[in-house]
Amino acid sequence: MEQRHNKGLVSVPLGLMPMRRVAVIGGGLVGFSTAVCISKSLPRCSVTVIADKFTPNTTGDVAAGMLIPHRYPDTPIEQQKRWFQETFSYLLTICNSAEAADAGIHLLSGWQIHQTAPEEKFPFWADIVLGFRIMSMAELEKFPEHQFGQAFTTLKCDSQRYLRWLESRLRENGGQIEDRKITDVWELHGHYDVIVNCSGLGARALVGDSKLHPVRGQVLKVQAPWVTHFIRVSDGSTYIYPGMSSVTLGGTRQKDDWRLSTDATASQNILNRCCALEPSLKKAYAITEHVGLRPTRSAIRVEKEVLLRGSYQLPVIHNYGHGGGGFSVHWGTAREATHLVEELIASLRGSSAKAKL
């Protein structure tokens, strides 16, 4: 086992309440954002992130990092909206601060285009992004195959910068990081008071969740600094997302495809589709290919579970299954998981107080 970071060990508590030990399994976007949120909101917790993959080798490293919600059919829409709203507000505050460049967060304007006008012209997130409006006929002239479009300004994370920034925030808050694979959550029993499961697709094996499946996504990262607006085809099949260090061109959505290798035909296809929307991309250079597996579930799982083995209990807070929308909702789900940790710790306090009586 490698101790990645020794800095910031938590000091002995001065108060009467014991320090609670929290293990977060998962070193991707969801694990780190949840660990940061817990360490910031619950100062009487010592937080350790345990994972076998870190940036630049996580799913989020492949992602464009756009804030544009995906629908989770079995999560109530009000909850999805709240998660998106909380994430947008949190990142907008960072974007409007001196931290923006280090955190890799910037505003980005552009268009979502539809072949025909949809029934829902104003999606549930229209009042959260900035300046949402229907595209004018003059704007639509750029896209002769599309009859309708929505223009808005949203946020985009440079995924690797943001992941590194989250890792630094955790270290500043006294959190620790361990590089190892957990084969059974019970390995952590006795070492931690609460386990937070942010293992993404790993939850399939770790907690036997067969509702979770991969949706393979291939993208290209290219240099084309003259492209400054995003373009997204409404079904998410094709997109062009200019960022701080490259333009991300997508994509593919291949259900139950576990291949992490790139596919040259798919790359050519992505480039052709993007060039059809933005012909100047024919001059794009320094093209690299990337693949990630979206940890997809019909509902994001943010809930408490108490695992039982004989007379032993292991409290676990789950936070996984963000599919193709992790960047868009991660801070909202991190906050919700943090509330669940807080409740659980309060109940542990209650039971230890009772035990002392």
Ligand SMILES: Cc1cc2nc3c(=O)[nH]c(=O)nc-3n(C[C@H](O)[C@H](O)[C@H](O)COP(=O)(O)OP(=O)(O)OC[C@H]3O[C@@H](n4cnc5c(N)ncnc54)[C@H](O)[C@@H]3O)c2cc1C
């Ligand atoms: C091509 C592509 C483009 C995308 N674009 C966007 C976008 O523009 N906007 C958006 O909102 N979302 C986007 N996404 C989705 C987003 O990237 C994901 O929702 C998000 O990265 C998932 O994060 P995660 O932390 O849950 O999973 P992961 O990044 O996969 O992290 C899982 C972590 O758990 C660890 N782990 C798993 N099992 C174990 C174990 N047994 N022991 C120890 N560690 C374990 C892994 O090592 C890893 O650290 C995109 C995804 C892809 C693939």
Ligand SMILES: O=C(O)CCC(=O)C(=O)O
């Ligand atoms: O869907 C989008 O437009 C953003 C990219 C994404 O989330 C994805 O490819 O999963």
